[in-house]
Amino acid sequence: MSMYHDNLTILIQGPLDLTSINAIKNYKQFGKVVVSSWKDMNVENLEHLLAHKNIKTVLKEMPDINDIVGADKKSTFYYALTSMYNGLKETDTEFVLKTRSDEFYGNLFPFLESMENDKIICGNIFVRNDASYHFGDHIFLCKTKYLLKGVEELLKCYTKKKPLQSWMIQGPHIAETILCKSILKHMNLVDSSKFDIQIGQKINSQAKETFLNNIEIIDINRCSPFTASWGSANKKYINNFSNHHRVRDNYDYRS
Numbered sequence: 001m002s003m004y005h006d007n008l009t010i011l012i013q014g015p016l017d018l019t020s021i022n023a024i025k026n027y028k029q030f031g032k033v034v035v036s037s038w039k040d041m042n043v044e045n046l047e048h049l050l051a052h053k054n055i056k057t058v059l060k061e062m063p064d065i066n067d068i069v070g071a072d073k074k075s076t077f078y079y080a081l082t083s084m085y086n087g088l089k090e091t092d093t094e095f096v097l098k099t100r101s102d103e104f105y106g107n108l109f110p111f112l113e114s115m116e117n118d119k120i121i122c123g124n125i126f127v128r129n130d131a132s133y134h135f136g137d138h139i140f141l142c143k144t145k146y147l148l149k150g151v152e153e154l155l156k157c158y159t160k161k162k163p164l165q166s167w168m169i170q171g172p173h174i175a176e177t178i179l180c181k182s183i184l185k186h187m188n189l190v191d192s193s194k195f196d197i198q199i200g201q202k203i204n205s206q207a208k209e210t211f212l213n214n215i216e217i218i219d220i221n222r223c224s225p226f227t228a229s230w231g232s233a234n235k236k237y238i239n240n241f242s243n244h245h246r247v248r249d250n251y252d253y254r255s
Contacts (some may be wrong), residue, residue, distance in 0.1 A: 005031045007094040010244045014046040014101035015081040023104040024052045030108045036087030038062045058086050072170040088148040097141040106225040110218045111141045123220040127247040132207045135180040150182035219248040
């Protein structure tokens with residue numbers, strides 16, 4: 001398998017962080033690179049970023065969250081969606097692999113092996129099989145158009161430009177499940193009117209089968225060397241990750 005893919009962009013989103021900036025040279029071996037972050041970032045990190053050639057850098061003002069509805073203002077979810085959206089608008093490839101700025105994955109082959117299967121391919125950090133459509137949003141790959149449409153709809157609903165649907169509301173629903181549902185909706189794989197009956201942590205057999213048929217879970221230990229992060233717990237995983245939800249791949253998810 002060729003390392004470089006003309007139809008792939010690695011999208012690094014979030015506050016500028018040397019963890020991902022120092023990985024850009026490696027990422028460029030696999031595809032195009034887009035970095036989407038904020039203008040008011042650490043100057044030293046910005047200097048390191050701008051030293052890299054032939055990448056797209058998107059630096060926007062941080063969004064005002066005072067008037068948003070549905071997204072938890074104490075969460076980073078709305079910021080993450082916004083930085084994703086800003087980067088996706090500058091992405092011109094069929095596929096995008098979304099990563100976080102505070103993480104690094106050296107080996108992307110486990111994701112690229114199934115890239116043409118028209119599925120969401122996600123890392124297992126922190127996939128759960130006890131919550132409906134809870135995929136791994138730290139690193140995942142899908143067609144750019146699906147992710148762009150899914151993120152755009154959520155942002156429009158949170159900023160009152162479209163009616164907010166109950167499955168989008170953080171609190172009764174988890175950020176990872178909201179994003180996953182929105183992508184699957186725009187892949188025309190699920191009827192979003194059925195999302196509202198799946199409240200909180202409950203999961204039914206139909207949702208589980210839909211997940212298994214359309215999402216491939218990758219054990220990130222296959223992507224070594226890597227640095228993964230659990231931000232709220234202030235924890236780093238260096239080349240060794242164990243999902244406390246006990247899901248490594250699709251086989252574990254089913255069991």
